[in-house]
Amino acid sequence: MKITKICCIGAGYVGGPTMAIIAQKCPQIQVTVVDLNEERIAAWNHTDVSQIPIYEPGLSEIVAEARGCNLFFSTNVEKAIDEAQMIFISVNTPTKTYGKGKGMAADLKFIELCARQIAKVAKDNKIVVEKSTLPVRTAEAIKSILDNTGNGVKFQILSNPEFLAEGTAVQDLLHPDRILIGGDITEEGQKAIQALVDVYANWVPLERILTTNVWSSELSKLTANAFLAQRISSINAMSELCEKTGADVNEVAKAIGMDSRIGSKFLKASVGFGGSCFQKDILNLVYIAKSYGLNEVADYWEQVIIMNDHQKRRFSDNIVKTLYNTVSGKKIAFLGWAFKKDTNDTRESAAIYVADDLISENATIAVYDPKVVRKKVLADLDYLETRTTEANSNSILSFETPYEACEGAHAIAILTEWDEFVAYDWQKIYDSMQKPAFVFDGRNILDKTVLQKIGFVYQAVGS
Ligand code: NAD
Ligand code: UGA
Numbered sequence: 001m002k003i004t005k006i007c008c009i010g011a012g013y014v015g016g017p018t019m020a021i022i023a024q025k026c027p028q029i030q031v032t033v034v035d036l037n038e039e040r041i042a043a044w045n046h047t048d049v050s051q052i053p054i055y056e057p058g059l060s061e062i063v064a065e066a067r068g069c070n071l072f073f074s075t076n077v078e079k080a081i082d083e084a085q086m087i088f089i090s091v092n093t094p095t096k097t098y099g100k101g102k103g104m105a106a107d108l109k110f111i112e113l114c115a116r117q118i119a120k121v122a123k124d125n126k127i128v129v130e131k132s133t134l135p136v137r138t139a140e141a142i143k144s145i146l147d148n149t150g151n152g153v154k155f156q157i158l159s160n161p162e163f164l165a166e167g168t169a170v171q172d173l174l175h176p177d178r179i180l181i182g183g184d185i186t187e188e189g190q191k192a193i194q195a196l197v198d199v200y201a202n203w204v205p206l207e208r209i210l211t212t213n214v215w216s217s218e219l220s221k222l223t224a225n226a227f228l229a230q231r232i233s234s235i236n237a238m239s240e241l242c243e244k245t246g247a248d249v250n251e252v253a254k255a256i257g258m259d260s261r262i263g264s265k266f267l268k269a270s271v272g273f274g275g276s277c278f279q280k281d282i283l284n285l286v287y288i289a290k291s292y293g294l295n296e297v298a299d300y301w302e303q304v305i306i307m308n309d310h311q312k313r314r315f316s317d318n319i320v321k322t323l324y325n326t327v328s329g330k331k332i333a334f335l336g337w338a339f340k341k342d343t344n345d346t347r348e349s350a351a352i353y354v355a356d357d358l359i360s361e362n363a364t365i366a367v368y369d370p371k372v373v374r375k376k377v378l379a380d381l382d383y384l385e386t387r388t389t390e391a392n393s394n395s396i397l398s399f400e401t402p403y404e405a406c407e408g409a410h411a412i413a414i415l416t417e418w419d420e421f422v423a424y425d426w427q428k429i430y431d432s433m434q435k436p437a438f439v440f441d442g443r444n445i446l447d448k449t450v451l452q453k454i455g456f457v458y459q460a461v462g463s
Helices: 015-025 038-044 059-066 077-083 109-121 138-146 169-174 187-200 214-245 249-257 278-291 295-322 350-360 374-384 389-395 402-406 426-432 448-454
Strands: 005-009 030-034 071-074 086-089 126-130 155-159 179-183 209-213 331-335 364-368 396-398 411-414 438-441 457-460
Touching: 005 015, 005 077, 015 030, 015 059, 015 071, 015 086, 015 169, 030 077, 038 071, 059 169, 071 077, 077 109, 086 109, 086 187, 109 126, 109 138, 126 138, 126 187, 138 155, 138 214, 155 187, 155 214, 179 187, 179 214, 187 209, 209 214, 214 249, 214 278, 214 295, 278 295, 295 350, 295 411, 295 438, 295 457, 331 350, 331 402, 350 364, 350 374, 350 389, 364 402, 374 389, 374 396, 389 396, 402 426, 426 448, 448 457
Parallel strands: 005 030, 005 086, 030 071, 086 126, 126 155, 179 209, 331 364, 331 411, 364 396, 411 438, 438 457
Antiparallel strands: 155 179
């Protein structure tokens, strides 16, 4: 089947950028991204393309190029489903906050809603592509919903998980390590796989397009995220040992990373990993393992999360301890709120948890992040439900410049590794602060020697 019309349900961090690249690379395909969130769609359609809802280097240029030609953003979900031959489901799959599996299992209600809507609207055969990250065997549930509508339409379900990382989404999509497509072994299944391979083959070399059965594909996505997060927890565990022994975690990471079997990527010690997926996907994996009675497997992976929570808590505890066991009434400047650099996404950012701990100790947090607005910071804290909205609002100060955020502060905490932080006038910052002036570098990005020479008391993670 030759695909000429694609619909993607979900205009988020995955749906938006992925479809923008497909549209750019496949001018012969009309791509429509739909979402129930009217505000989000309006932002994607904003005449000023710098106002699109997701900040990713290079993305606004691609959207500007394709939008209105073969890339469309709309709230008319039914029309887009009806017209498309291939439908990507790219909606959120958060951790359940209620009922069985609360706090662990993936909440599939949005996925099921999509399946039901597709079943209701479809009048001809369609290929449905799971782009969201899903528990292994979800395709079975989707198929069961789609196959029981009684309108005679035939569906093929493919699993095509996304491996992009935020902040580098455009480059990751343009030059993926691999594209993974899982489908049925039947003839119809193989045809559907081929149709999707043909889409990607417009820009991805064929040897990088891997096809598997559906279950392998679904499980590979959870496995990849678990392995990546495990590396961070492993190096973070070592960071604590380094602090006790006089070893330097950066040196240890370099030394082990030069072993080609280990590799040098994803070994940066930090205040802890954040982002919408690592924690949710590992919890989901733990839940699946437990549901099969595989308790040792579940416990093994759960340690990755336990270690990450410990790392975040250890960072805030250390700030309190170093500031003479009290931060009450003190101003702590936060440089960075996003969960990593080059994104405006703050989901599960370590900054949220560190701020929450410090506010509980009566500190005032002064936040500066180049891409995150105050409204978002407050919404993140309110989501934790630790205290009232008013109490959060009174404890958070937001500033337009880093220099204002740091003025009069007792300490600075680096929570995100934005490049611009390194280039600041640190002498000017020092001069405006309370003394002794402390810097807690949760990302190990600043030069210790330079800062100490200026007069800062500087502490990094793992040294
Ligand atoms: P997101 O929250 O940014 O976007 C999801 C969008 O889906 C929202 O805008 C929401 O309004 C919309 N939506 C939900 N239900 C809908 C419905 N029934 N009809 C229409 N729209 C609906 O989420 P995201 O970060 O893009 O993640 C989406 C999926 O991709 C998740 O499963 C996630 O695990 C996975 N993933 C995310 C990343 C990432 O970097 N963010 C990377 C790889 C995979
Ligand atoms: C991650 C994976 O890298 C993607 O492959 C995957 O598609 C995605 O999750 C997903 O499924 O959502 P992302 O969370 O966007 O991507 O960003 P990462 O670069 O993986 O960083 C995650 C967190 O780990 C960040 O807080 C980052 O600062 C932290 N990190 C990363 C470290 O602390 N140390 C490192 O060495 C690397």
